[in-house]
Amino acid sequence: MGANIYKNKKPVIVFLFPAFLFMMVYLYYPFVKNIWNSFREIKQLGGQGTGFVDPWYGNYAKMFQDANIGTSLINTLIMMLATLVFQVGFAIVLALMVDNIKRGSRFFRTVFFFPIVISATALGLLFNLIFLYDKGMLNQILEILGKRELTDWKAEGIALFTMMLPVIWQYVGFYFVILITGLNNIPEDLYEAATIDGATGFQKVRYISLPLLYNVICTCAVLAVTGALKVFDLPWTMFPKGMPLKSTFLTGTYMYYQTMEAKNVDYGSAIAVLIVVLGVILSKVVNAIFKEKDY
Amino acid sequence: MKRKLIAILLASAMVTAMIGCGATADAPAAAPAAATEEAPAAEEEPAEAPTADASGVELNVTTTFAGEDGNAQNFKNAVDAWCAETGNTVADTSATSDETFKTRVITDFETGSEPDVLFFFNGADANSFIEAGKVVSIDDIRAEYPEYASNMNDDLIADSLVDGKKYAVPVNGYWEAMFVNKAVLDAAGVAVPGANYSMDDFKADCQKIVDAGYTPIAAALGNIPHYWWEYAIFNNESPANHLEIPGSADDEIGQAWVAGMNDIKELYELGYFPENTLSATDDETFAMFTEGKAAFLIDGSWKVGGIVAACQSDPEDASTLDTAKLDNFDVTYVPGQGSRKATDLIGGLSMGYYITTKAWDDPAKRDAAVSFVSYMTSDTIVPQFAQHTASALKNAPAVDESAFNPLQIKAMSMMSGVTSLTGAVQDLFMGDCRVPTFDGMPEIVTGKVDAKDAVQEGIDAYQAQ
Numbered sequence: 001m002g003a004n005i006y007k008n009k010k011p012v013i014v015f016l017f018p019a020f021l022f023m024m025v026y027l028y029y030p031f032v033k034n035i036w037n038s039f040r041e042i043k044q045l046g047g048q049g050t051g052f053v054d055p056w057y058g059n060y061a062k063m064f065q066d067a068n069i070g071t072s073l074i075n076t077l078i079m080m081l082a083t084l085v086f087q088v089g090f091a092i093v094l095a096l097m098v099d100n101i102k103r104g105s106r107f108f109r110t111v112f113f114f115p116i117v118i119s120a121t122a123l124g125l126l127f128n129l130i131f132l133y134d135k136g137m138l139n140q141i142l143e144i145l146g147k148r149e150l151t152d153w154k155a156e157g158i159a160l161f162t163m164m165l166p167v168i169w170q171y172v173g174f175y176f177v178i179l180i181t182g183l184n185n186i187p188e189d190l191y192e193a194a195t196i197d198g199a200t201g202f203q204k205v206r207y208i209s210l211p212l213l214y215n216v217i218c219t220c221a222v223l224a225v226t227g228a229l230k231v232f233d234l235p236w237t238m239f240p241k242g243m244p245l246k247s248t249f250l251t252g253t254y255m256y257y258q259t260m261e262a263k264n265v266d267y268g269s270a271i272a273v274l275i276v277v278l279g280v281i282l283s284k285v286v287n288a289i290f291k292e293k294d295y
Numbered sequence: 296m297k298r299k300l301i302a303i304l305l306a307s308a309m310v311t312a313m314i315g316c317g318a319t320a321d322a323p324a325a326a327p328a329a330a331t332e333e334a335p336a337a338e339e340e341p342a343e344a345p346t347a348d349a350s351g352v353e354l355n356v357t358t359t360f361a362g363e364d365g366n367a368q369n370f371k372n373a374v375d376a377w378c379a380e381t382g383n384t385v386a387d388t389s390a391t392s393d394e395t396f397k398t399r400v401i402t403d404f405e406t407g408s409e410p411d412v413l414f415f416f417n418g419a420d421a422n423s424f425i426e427a428g429k430v431v432s433i434d435d436i437r438a439e440y441p442e443y444a445s446n447m448n449d450d451l452i453a454d455s456l457v458d459g460k461k462y463a464v465p466v467n468g469y470w471e472a473m474f475v476n477k478a479v480l481d482a483a484g485v486a487v488p489g490a491n492y493s494m495d496d497f498k499a500d501c502q503k504i505v506d507a508g509y510t511p512i513a514a515a516l517g518n519i520p521h522y523w524w525e526y527a528i529f530n531n532e533s534p535a536n537h538l539e540i541p542g543s544a545d546d547e548i549g550q551a552w553v554a555g556m557n558d559i560k561e562l563y564e565l566g567y568f569p570e571n572t573l574s575a576t577d578d579e580t581f582a583m584f585t586e587g588k589a590a591f592l593i594d595g596s597w598k599v600g601g602i603v604a605a606c607q608s609d610p611e612d613a614s615t616l617d618t619a620k621l622d623n624f625d626v627t628y629v630p631g632q633g634s635r636k637a638t639d640l641i642g643g644l645s646m647g648y649y650i651t652t653k654a655w656d657d658p659a660k661r662d663a664a665v666s667f668v669s670y671m672t673s674d675t676i677v678p679q680f681a682q683h684t685a686s687a688l689k690n691a692p693a694v695d696e697s698a699f700n701p702l703q704i705k706a707m708s709m710m711s712g713v714t715s716l717t718g719a720v721q722d723l724f725m726g727d728c729r730v731p732t733f734d735g736m737p738e739i740v741t742g743k744v745d746a747k748d749a750v751q752e753g754i755d756a757y758q759a760q
Contacts, residue, residue: 043726043727043760044401044402044405044423045398045401045402045405046401046402046405046406047405047423132579133570133571133574133575133579134579134582134583134588150570152570152571152574154571154574154575155571155573155574156573156574159574240518240576241517241518241734243517243518243573243574243737244517244573244574244737245517245573245737245738245741245743246734246737246738260394260395260398261394261730261734262727262730262734263398263726263727264727
C-alpha cells in the first residue's frame with residue numbers, strides 16, 4: 001500500500017501545473033503573441049496594431065535590406081567569438097594559476113568573481129567615466145604619460161573594442177569559478193604520480209588538467225556563446241542607439257532601438273523572432289562542436 | 296495514516312489561507328462603494344468646492360517635473376501643499392521628459408494602466424490616447440465644474456490635432472534660445488550676440504573661437520540633434536510656414552528641410568561642433584559648455600535650471616550658488632537667416648494637465664483630479680512655474696525679479712525682445728518619421744546618407760501614419 005503512492009503520477013501533475021501555467025502565461029503566450037505582432041502594423045507599444053503589414057511577411061523581407069541588421073549580426077558574432085576566446089580563455093588561465101597557488105586562492109576567487117554581482121547598468125556608467133572623452137580616467141592617464149591629444153574611445157573605428165572590453169571583463173569571473181571548481185574535482189593522486197614520473201608544471205597542465213577539464217570547458221563555451229546573444233544592458237548604457245553612426249548595434253540593442261526609440265514595434269517583434277531562431281541554431285551548432293566526452 | 300493526517304492539515308491550512316485572502320480582497324471594495332454613494336452629492340454642487348470634498352483619495356500623477364527640470368522642486372512643494380490642504384495623497388511617477396517617458400505614458404494608456412492626471416505634450420504625442428477617448432476635454436469638465444481652468448486665456452490653450460478640442464490646461468511655456476559662455480567669448484574676442492545676429496556673423500564668430508582653441512558649438516549630434524534640427528529648418532523658412540509638413544522633399548517646404556540639414560552638415564564640416572559630437576552624449580557636451588570649453592548652446596528654457604545647478608557646489612542646494620561663475624553665462628537669440636529674424640524663436644505652451652477618463656469615471660477620484668489640476672493651474676502656482684517663460688493666465692501677476700537668479704533675469708530680458716514665438720514642427724512630426732533625420736543626423740553630416748533621401752524617407756513614414 002505504502003509503495004503504491006509512488007506509482008500514482010496524479011499528484012506530480014498537480015504540483016507541476018502551477019509552474020507549467022506560469023511558463024504558459026509569461027513565456028509561451030508572449031512568444032506566440034510576438035510572432036503574431038511581427039506580421040501586424042504596430043506603432044505603439046501595447047497596441048493591437050492597425051492591420052497586417054503589406055505584404056504580411058514585409059518585416060522579414062525588410063531585414064534583408066536593412067544594413068543595421070547586418071551590422072548587428074556581425075557585431076553579435078564578433079561578440080560571441082570575443083567572449084569565447086577572451087572570457088573563457090582568460091578564465092582558464094586564471095583558474096590554472098589560482099589552482100597552483102597554496103595560499104590566497106579564496107581571496108582571488110572573490111576578487112575575480114566580484115564584477116558579476118555588480119549590475120551591468122552600473123558597470124556601463126562606470127566604464128563611461130573611464131572612457132570619457134574629456135577628463136575620462138584613461139585619457140587623463142595618457143595625458144600624464146605625455147599624450148597631447150584626447151582619444152575618443154567611442155569613435156567609429158574603436159567603439160566596438162570599447163564596448164566589448166567591459167562585457168568581457170565582467171564575465172571572466174563567472175567562468176573562472178566554474179573552471180576552478182572543475183579543477184578541484186581532479187584527483188590529487190594524478191598530479192602526485194606525474195610529479196614522481198618527472199613531469200613539469202606545464203606538462204601537468206597539458207596532459208592532466210586540460211584533458212580532464214574538457215567537459216567543463218565545453219559547458220563554459222555553450223554558456224558563453226548563448227550568453228553573448230543576450231548581452232544588452234551594458235552596451236546600451238555605453239552606446240545608446242548604436243552610437244556612433246549605428247556601428248555598435250547588437251541584435252538585442254537593435255531590437256530595443258526599433259521597439260522603444262524608432263516606434264517600429266512590429267519590426268522589433270520580427271527582430272525578436274530572428275534572435276530566438278538564431279539562438280536555437282547557434283546553441284545546436286555549439287553543442288555539436290563542443291560535444292562533451294564520456295570518460 | 297500519519298501522511299493522510301498531515302495532508303488534511305495542510306489542505307485545511309491552504310483553504311483557510313485562501314478564505315483569508317478572499318476576505319482581504321473584499322475589504323477595499325467597501326471603500327469605493329461608500330465613495331460611490333457620495334459622488335452624486337459632489338456632482339450636484341461640483342463647482343462650489345472641488346478642492347475639499349474628496350479627502351483621502353490617492354491620485355496617480357505623472358509629469359515631466361523630475362530630474363534636472365527646473366520646476367522639479369516647485370512641483371514637489373506644490374504637491375505637498377495640495378495634499379496638506381485636501382487630505383488626499385499623490386502617487387507621483389514623474390520622470391524626465393524624453394522619448395522613453397513618452398513611450399511609457401502611451402504604453403500605459405494602451406494597456407489600461409494610465410495615471411489619473413498627467414502633465415503631457417499637447418501635440419501629436421497625445422493623438423493616440425485622445426483618439427481612444429482616454430482623456431476628458433476641458434469643455435466636458437466645465438460642463439460639470441464651470442470654474443475649471445476659468446483663469447486661463449482659452450485662445451492660448453492648444454487645440455488637439457485629433458478633434459480640435461482643448462484637453463490640456465497649460466502651466467508654463469517654453470522657449471528655445473542660445474546660451475553663451477561669456478568667458479569663452481572673451482577669450483576669443485567675440486561679443487555676446489544681439490538681436491540682429493545673422494548666420495554669417497555666427498560662422499565668423501565660430502571661426503574666431505576655433506582659432507582661439509575652443510569649441511564653438513556644444514551639441515551632441517549623435518544623441519540630441521533636436522534643437523539644431525528645428526532651427527536649421529526654421530532658418531530656411533519663416534514663422535508663417537514653419538509648422539507646415541512637406542509633401543515631398545522636392546516641394547518648397549521639403550527643400551527648406553533639406554537645406555536645413557545641409558546647413559548643419561556645413562557647420563560640422565567646418566569643425567564647429569565638438570570633435571566627438573557623433574559619439575558624445577548630451578550631458579557630455581553640456582559639461583563642455585558649463586566648464587568653459589564650448590561657447591554656444593542652443594537649448595530650451597528648462598536648461599536655465601541645469602546651468603544654475605552646474606554653478607552650485609551642491610546642485611540640490613541653491614544657497615551654494617557661485618554667482619561669479621553664473622555671471623559667465625548669458626542667453627540670447629539664435630542666429631537668423633533669410634525670412635527668419637534672430638528674434639523669431641521657437642516656443643509656446645506645448646504641455647498641459649490632462650484628466651484621464653479613467654479618473655473622471657471614478658466617482659471617488661473625479662473631484663480630487665479636478666481639485667488637483669485646479670490647484671496646479673491656479674493664479675498662485677502658475678507664476679512659480681512659468682518664471683521667465685510664457686503662461687496662459689488671464690491675469691498674470693507682475694514678476695518679482697528679486698526672486699530670480701541673474702540668468703533667469705537675463706532670460707526675461709531676452710524674452711522681452713522676442714518678435715515671434717512659433718511652435719516646434721518636430722512636435723507634429725512624431726514617431727518613426729523623425730528617425731531618418733534625428734537618429735540619422737550623423738549619417739547626414741558625414742555624407743553617408745544624402746540629406747534629401749533622409750528627408751524623403753521621413754516624409755514617407757509620416758504619410759504612412
